[in-house]
Amino acid sequence: ANSVEEQKFSLKEVLDTFSLCLSENKEVYIEHYVEGWRGLVRFMNSLGSVFSFISKDAVNKIEILAKFFNGENGTHYSTIQSMVKYELDNGLVDLAKRDKYPESGCRTLLRLHRALRWLELFLERLRTSSEDCKTSVMCSEAYNESLAQHHAWIIRKAAGMAFCVLPGRPTFFEVMNVGTSEQVVSMLGDALPLISEVYDITEKLYAQHELLQLP
Numbered sequence: 001a002n003s004v005e006e007q008k009f010s011l012k013e014v015l016d017t018f019s020l021c022l023s024e025n026k027e028v029y030i031e032h033y034v035e036g037w038r039g040l041v042r043f044m045n046s047l048g049s050v051f052s053f054i055s056k057d058a059v060n061k062i063e064i065l066a067k068f069f070n071g072e073n074g075t076h077y078s079t080i081q082s083m084v085k086y087e088l089d090n091g092l093v094d095l096a097k098r099d100k101y102p103e104s105g106c107r108t109l110l111r112l113h114r115a116l117r118w119l120e121l122f123l124e125r126l127r128t129s130s131e132d133c134k135t136s137v138m139c140s141e142a143y144n145e146s147l148a149q150h151h152a153w154i155i156r157k158a159a160g161m162a163f164c165v166l167p168g169r170p171t172f173f174e175v176m177n178v179g180t181s182e183q184v185v186s187m188l189g190d191a192l193p194l195i196s197e198v199y200d201i202t203e204k205l206y207a208q209h210e211l212l213q214l215p
């Protein structure tokens with residue numbers, strides 16, 4: 001074990017993790033995908049306890065996937081592609097309603113996948129924003145365009161309240177621990193295409209197998 005938990009957050013490291021996600025033939029490694037999310041959760045935790053209802057759920061999903069990955073059938077959970085094939089071939093996914101497999105890898109990863117779209121939209125807004133733009137507005141716009149469509153009213157309400165207490169853009173950039181705001185912007189410019197690619201590949205795969213509405 002290392003002391004990752006105590007290290008200062010660096011957005012660059014997190015985004016680098018996402019860049020490790022893609023294999024040569026464009027499969028998505030679950031190990032790095034999950035590691036990327038761990039880093040993001042660490043960042044979110046450093047923003048304060050209002051976000052803990054969000055990070056608790058994210059951590060729960062990360063742990064479900066890590067357990068599969070480290071479990072006896074772990075080889076099948078090496079990539080998202082192999083997971084989908086394995087779980088579908090073996091009838092390990094509840095397709096219509098939550099039943100025998102309420103925590104399948106496929107439905108669990110889908111939740112993070114939808115959140116990745118939020119991340120993409122939010123980071124793109126951050127990247128192109130001017131100094132006086134409000135992070136709360138950027139965050140809720142990104143949320144409304146993505147995750148919100150999958151969330152019940154009560155969760156949307158709670159999320160909206162959490163967004164209101166997000167720190168301003170300058171603090172945000174500082175916590176990212178990347179350097180000047182020009183450096184942040186350029187790093188986001190490098191990282192975003194990677195995140196998009198991971199998102200698009202997963203989206204296509206899920207669409208192909210009609211898994212985008214898994215309960």
Ligand code: 1Q0
Pocket residue numbers: 011040041043044047051053054057058111112115118139143147155159176215
């Ligand atoms: C920094 C602000 C973070 C804002 C995160 C936006 C997401 C809001 C989501 C709020 C809902 C969470 C409560 C639980 C919802 C579940 O019902 C839902 C569905 O799961 P299920 O099992 O009930 O079907 N779960 C989800 O939709 C998963 C949500 C995961 C959210 C993961 C967010 C991780 C956050 C990372 C912060 C990244 C910081 C971004 C800035 C990066 C630049 C340094």
